[in-house]
Amino acid sequence: MTEALYLDNPYLELVEATVTAVGTDGGLYVDRSIFYPQGGGQPGDCGSIEWGTGLRTNIKNTVYSPDRSSIILIPRGDQDLPQLGQTIIQHIDWARRHALMRMHTAMHLLSVVLPYPVTGGQVGIEEGRLDFDLPEGETVERVSANDAINALIRADHAVTTEWISDDELVANPTLVKTMKVKPPTGAGRVRLVRIGADIDLQPCGGTHVKSTGEIGEVHIAKIENKGRINRRVRLRFGPSAESA
Ligand SMILES: [Zn+2]
Incomplete structure (x- = not known):
């Protein structure tokens, strides 16, 4: 153990x-x-x-x-x-880990700004991505999504953790946004990560920064079609090339 x-x-x-x-x-x-x-x-x-x-x-x-x-x-x-x-x-290797913590926390905010079912994701030190299933006919508005996520970062919301039992998670299935990355159950308890009072709450075993301001500016670098309704959204650190 x-x-x-x-x-x-x-x-x-x-x-x-x-x-x-x-x-x-x-x-x-x-x-x-x-x-x-x-x-x-x-x-x-x-x-x-x-x-x-x-x-x-x-x-x-x-x-x-x-x-x-x-x-x-x-x-x-x-x-x-x-x-x-x-x-x-x-x-x-703290520089690498801290970048992963910042990007991982940014992925939670991306799932707030784009409130669609998440089908996969990956965190990296320069880029993170989430795959979403969008409702038929909907598109990701890059400029407004960028503005929304950076507003959440600048507001410097606290990132906190709490624990619930496996049974409580089963009773609240809407907490699970990531359909293909099910939170680990079986240990009797599941950790939830909360942003602000009620901006985001989801089970997660990863590492996060303590407040959203620590992420720094980010931008949506690319939106790819991965299927009829599936979109891969890539997020990177720093301002976008278009706005720089
Ligand atoms: Zn997380």
Whole structure:
């Protein structure tokens, strides 16, 4: 079992932990992790670990164990690895993680501005995308959507988390916007991410910034047709080329 420290505090940049197992491929199972394991459209964290007498090993990715009970740090090849029971210090690649937190939070706001069923998504350090099923005949108005999302960012709404039981989620199915990325249930409780008082509320296990102002300006870079009613909307940081 790994304690997922990033859930309660996504701002931790380093923490001490213990190696609880070493996989045949060198994957390091840890008792606690500030590294986010890839999933839910968010990439796994990178960084390094420090151990022994000043040794440092680079971590290229983070994943869940197949049963999702443990988090595994994946080292880059050809490096010394700590043994079972070794105390390590995790150092996250914070610049990369913070960009992912900003873009991930922006994806929640995109789903507010475009209130349609989400069929997929991916968060990156420069770009994030969501796929929407639009009602027949509707189009995405890029300029008004850009204005709306940047207004939500500038208003600097608080981003907070709360927990509900699996049963409460089943009783409130409208909380789930992402049809193809079902929130993990079975653990007995599900984490909800709330923006403002009631701007957005949805189950999410990813990492987010603490208030929307931290995202900074964004713009819709591209809208692609992925089917008769499906639209892929790509969001990037910074002002749009047209308005710059
Ligand atoms: Zn989220």
